[in-house]
Amino acid sequence: MNLFAEFHSRISCAIDELSESGELPKGIDASRISVEPPREAVHGDLATNAAMVLAKQLSMKPRDLAEKLALVLRSDEEIAKVEVAGPGFINMRLEPTAWLNVLAEVLNRGDTFGQSEIGNGRKVNIEYVSANPTGPLHIGHARGTVFGDALASLLEKVGYDVCREYYINDAGAQVDALARSAFLRYREAQGEDIGIIPKGLYPGEYMIPVGRALAERFGKKWLKAAEDEWLSPIREFAIDAMMDLIRDDLTTLDVNHDVFTSERALVEGGMVDNVLAELKERKLIYTGILEPPKGKEPDDWEPRPQTLFRATSFKDDVDRPLKKSDGSWTYFASDIAYHRDKFSRGYADLIDVWGADHGGYVKRMVAATDAVTEQGARLDVKICQIVRLLENGQPVRMSKRAGNFITLRDLVEEVGAGVVRFIMLTRKNDAPLDFDLAVVREQSRENPVFYVQYAHARCHSVMRIASEVLPEIQTETEELAKANLSLLTNDAEIEVIKTIAAWPRMLEAAAEAHEPHRLAFY
Incomplete structure (x- = not known):
C-alpha cells in the first residue's frame, strides 16, 4: 500500500x-x-x-x-x-494505527510490498548495453548495464510490461576490423608468425580463442583466399563469438536481455531504405549543404551537398546528414530505422541508455523518433556519465584496442555482482562516478555496500538475540504477521515504520522519473 x-x-x-x-x-x-x-x-x-x-x-x-x-x-x-x-x-x-496497518501489510506481503500497478501493463522498451561486438565488456559498460537493468526491474515492479533489448552494432567499419583481427588470429592458429597486430585492429588476447575456433571450423580453407572471399564469413563468425562472450559477461552481472536486434539485419532487410523513402515522401529528407557550424565542428559536417533529415522541424538545432561521402548510410540512418522498428513492435514508450560520449546525439534521435512515429512514441535518452576506475585513488587505465583493460567479468569476480550493481547506483546516472577497488574491498563505513550489509546483519542479529532471550517468540515472518502490533508505541519504533512506509512511494516516484539510483539512496 x-x-x-x-x-x-x-x-x-x-x-x-x-x-x-x-x-x-x-x-x-x-x-x-x-x-x-x-x-x-x-x-x-x-x-x-x-x-x-x-x-x-x-x-x-x-x-x-x-x-x-x-x-x-x-x-x-x-x-x-x-x-x-x-x-x-x-x-x-x-494516528499510530495508520502506521501499524502499514507494518501489518509489510509482514503479510513480504517481498511484494511496494509492488503496484501504476504502469497498468503499458509496454516499455529499454535498450541498454548495446556495446559494439568487438570484445568483452569492461567497466566502462558496467554503469549503463546496471542502470538499464535496474530501471527495467523497477518499471516491472510498478506494473509496466518491459522489454529488455540489446542493439547489435554489426554493420559498421569496426566489425570489419574485428574480422581482420580474427583472420590474423586464424593464421596464427595455423602456425604462422603474425608479428605485431597492425594499428586499427584488435590486439587483445581474447581474439586468440576466436582464431583457434576458426581453424577448427574451416581448417586451411581461407589461408590463401582473397579478403573479399573470407571477410564476410569470418566477420559473421567473429561477431557471433563476441556476442557469446558479451552474453556470458552479462550473465555474471545477472543481466539477461529479452531481445537482440541486429543493425545489419535492418539494413539488409531493407528497413533503412523503406523508412527513409517514407520520410522523403513526407518531404522530411532533402539534398542540401549545411552551413558551417559555429564553434566546434561536429563529426558529420562536410562542405558538400548531402542527403539531410529535417531535424530542425522537430526541435533539433540543425538538419542531420543521412549518407556518408562514399554513399553508404550513416549510423544515424540505421538508428532512425531501428527506432521505427521498435515502435512498429508496439512500443510507444522507448528508453535508450547511452554512454557519456553520445550526449550530442540525443536531440537528433529524439527528433527522428518524433518524425518516424509521427509523435506516437516518447523517447527518453538516459546518459550515463563516465566511471573512473581507481585503485587506492589512482586511475586504472583501459583500452579495448590495446587489450590491457579490466573486463566486467574481472570486476565481478573481484568484488561480486551485488557490489558492482549497488556501487553503480550510488550516484545519479548523469553525474561522474568513482569506483575505487580498494574502497569496495574495505569493511568500513567508507564502503557503502559494507555499510548496508552491516545494517542487514544487525537486523538478523536482533532477531537471533530475540529468539535466545524470548524462546517462546516466533520470529518467522508469517508468525510475526499475527503479532499484536499495537504494542509498538515507542517514538523510535514508529519512526522506523514511517521509513518503511515510504518504500512504495519511493518505488513509484523512481520509476516515473526513470531514476533507479533512488533505490540506493533510500
Missing part, C-alpha cells in the same frame, strides 16, 4: 463529500493534487496542496477551501490532527 496514494484517495473522497453536500460544485478535477511528506517533521506526517491547486477553478480563497477540507478530514479515524498552514496548505498527523 502506498500510504500517500491512499490519503490522496481520501482527500478526493472529502472533495466528493463536499460536492454532494452542495458546499462545492460537482465535477472537480483533482488529478493535480499531491500528497507528500511535509518539509519539516514538526508539521506532521502528510501535507497536501489540494486547496492551493483547486482554489482557482472554484473561485475560492485557498485558505477558505483548506478549512472546508480540513473539517471533513478530521473525521477520519486514522488522522490524529489536521492543520491549515500558510496560504492554504493542509498538514496531517496520523
Whole structure:
C-alpha cells in the first residue's frame, strides 16, 4: 500500500463529500493534487496542496477551501490532527494505527510490498548495453548495464510490461576490423608468425580463442583466399563469438536481455531504405549543404551537398546528414530505422541508455523518433556519465584496442555482482562516478555496500538475540504477521515504520522519473 496514494484517495473522497453536500460544485478535477511528506517533521506526517491547486477553478480563497477540507478530514479515524498552514496548505498527523496497518501489510506481503500497478501493463522498451561486438565488456559498460537493468526491474515492479533489448552494432567499419583481427588470429592458429597486430585492429588476447575456433571450423580453407572471399564469413563468425562472450559477461552481472536486434539485419532487410523513402515522401529528407557550424565542428559536417533529415522541424538545432561521402548510410540512418522498428513492435514508450560520449546525439534521435512515429512514441535518452576506475585513488587505465583493460567479468569476480550493481547506483546516472577497488574491498563505513550489509546483519542479529532471550517468540515472518502490533508505541519504533512506509512511494516516484539510483539512496 502506498500510504500517500491512499490519503490522496481520501482527500478526493472529502472533495466528493463536499460536492454532494452542495458546499462545492460537482465535477472537480483533482488529478493535480499531491500528497507528500511535509518539509519539516514538526508539521506532521502528510501535507497536501489540494486547496492551493483547486482554489482557482472554484473561485475560492485557498485558505477558505483548506478549512472546508480540513473539517471533513478530521473525521477520519486514522488522522490524529489536521492543520491549515500558510496560504492554504493542509498538514496531517496520523494516528499510530495508520502506521501499524502499514507494518501489518509489510509482514503479510513480504517481498511484494511496494509492488503496484501504476504502469497498468503499458509496454516499455529499454535498450541498454548495446556495446559494439568487438570484445568483452569492461567497466566502462558496467554503469549503463546496471542502470538499464535496474530501471527495467523497477518499471516491472510498478506494473509496466518491459522489454529488455540489446542493439547489435554489426554493420559498421569496426566489425570489419574485428574480422581482420580474427583472420590474423586464424593464421596464427595455423602456425604462422603474425608479428605485431597492425594499428586499427584488435590486439587483445581474447581474439586468440576466436582464431583457434576458426581453424577448427574451416581448417586451411581461407589461408590463401582473397579478403573479399573470407571477410564476410569470418566477420559473421567473429561477431557471433563476441556476442557469446558479451552474453556470458552479462550473465555474471545477472543481466539477461529479452531481445537482440541486429543493425545489419535492418539494413539488409531493407528497413533503412523503406523508412527513409517514407520520410522523403513526407518531404522530411532533402539534398542540401549545411552551413558551417559555429564553434566546434561536429563529426558529420562536410562542405558538400548531402542527403539531410529535417531535424530542425522537430526541435533539433540543425538538419542531420543521412549518407556518408562514399554513399553508404550513416549510423544515424540505421538508428532512425531501428527506432521505427521498435515502435512498429508496439512500443510507444522507448528508453535508450547511452554512454557519456553520445550526449550530442540525443536531440537528433529524439527528433527522428518524433518524425518516424509521427509523435506516437516518447523517447527518453538516459546518459550515463563516465566511471573512473581507481585503485587506492589512482586511475586504472583501459583500452579495448590495446587489450590491457579490466573486463566486467574481472570486476565481478573481484568484488561480486551485488557490489558492482549497488556501487553503480550510488550516484545519479548523469553525474561522474568513482569506483575505487580498494574502497569496495574495505569493511568500513567508507564502503557503502559494507555499510548496508552491516545494517542487514544487525537486523538478523536482533532477531537471533530475540529468539535466545524470548524462546517462546516466533520470529518467522508469517508468525510475526499475527503479532499484536499495537504494542509498538515507542517514538523510535514508529519512526522506523514511517521509513518503511515510504518504500512504495519511493518505488513509484523512481520509476516515473526513470531514476533507479533512488533505490540506493533510500
